[in-house]
Amino acid sequence: EAQVTQNPRYLITVTGKKLTVTCSQNMNHEYMSWYRQDPGLGLRQIYYSMNVEVTDKGDVPEGYKVSRKEKRNFPLILESPSPNQTSLYFCASSLANSGRVFFGQGTRLTVV
Amino acid sequence: AQSVTQPDIHITVSEGASLELRCNYSYGATPYLFWYVQSPGQGLQLLLKYFSGDTLVQGIKGFEAEFKRSQSSFNLRKPSVHWSDAAEYFCAVGAEEYGNKLVFGAGTILRVKS
Numbered sequence: 001e002a003q004v005t006q007n008p009r010y011l012i013t014v015t016g017k018k019l020t021v022t023c024s025q026n027m028n029h030e031y032m033s034w035y036r037q038d039p040g041l042g043l044r045q046i047y048y049s050m051n052v053e054v055t056d057k058g059d060v061p062e063g064y065k066v067s068r069k070e071k072r073n074f075p076l077i078l079e080s081p082s083p084n085q086t087s088l089y090f091c092a093s094s095l096a097n098s099g100r101v102f103f104g105q106g107t108r109l110t111v112v
Numbered sequence: 113a114q115s116v117t118q119p120d121i122h123i124t125v126s127e128g129a130s131l132e133l134r135c136n137y138s139y140g141a142t143p144y145l146f147w148y149v150q151s152p153g154q155g156l157q158l159l160l161k162y163f164s165g166d167t168l169v170q171g172i173k174g175f176e177a178e179f180k181r182s183q184s185s186f187n188l189r190k191p192s193v194h195w196s197d198a199a200e201y202f203c204a205v206g207a208e209e210y211g212n213k214l215v216f217g218a219g220t221i222l223r224v225k226s
Contacts, residue, residue: 101212
């Protein structure tokens with residue numbers, strides 16, 4: 001089954017403790033991205049990757065890092081999480097310029 | 113840059129009544145347009161999409177949307193709402209020149225009265 005898998009689904013952590021949210025897709029998609037969803041703001045793109053070793057900032061990249069060492073994986077790294085990063089995070093993937101975007105189930109992160 | 117406006121934060125309709133959710137976008141050329149639905153505690157589900165061609169698009173769950181270039185709108189409609197339609201709805205726009213980035217509206221929360 002074609003899917004985008006995020007882990008964990010839920011995470012509560014403390015300020016400053018590094019964490020990684022994993023994202024994996026099984027569709028051989030070139031394009032992957034991360035979004036955060038906040039009430040009243042919809043989803044906003046954090047980072048994206050056009051292919052292996054090619055990443056770039058989205059609209060809200062501050063406080064986040066990503067890497068794309070393999071085509072299927074695109075982890076989101078929070079080196080020093082802060083409470084304002086409490087949010088619902090979605091990973092997405094698609095073929096280049098296909099317009100058909102597949103979303104993961106989301107990761108609800110709480111930073112206390 | 114692309115932008116999307118969903119003017120209604122909340123909408124309440126009675127079960128069985130018709131529904132229209134508004135979406136306006138800002139983009140110079142013909143965009144890709146999407147409607148997603150998110151039930152409480154759930155992920156995003158694609159309802160329908162418009163890339164080109166017929167401006168009236170049919171989606172899942174009985175939803176449809178109409179692309180009106182002159183009004184820069186892509187409103188979502190359903191003739192008869194069911195209680196299970198209560199959810200948050202997001203309009204999104206993409207464009208070939210921006211790769212696969214989607215820009216989302218702020219969302220509209222739909223409540224259904226029985």
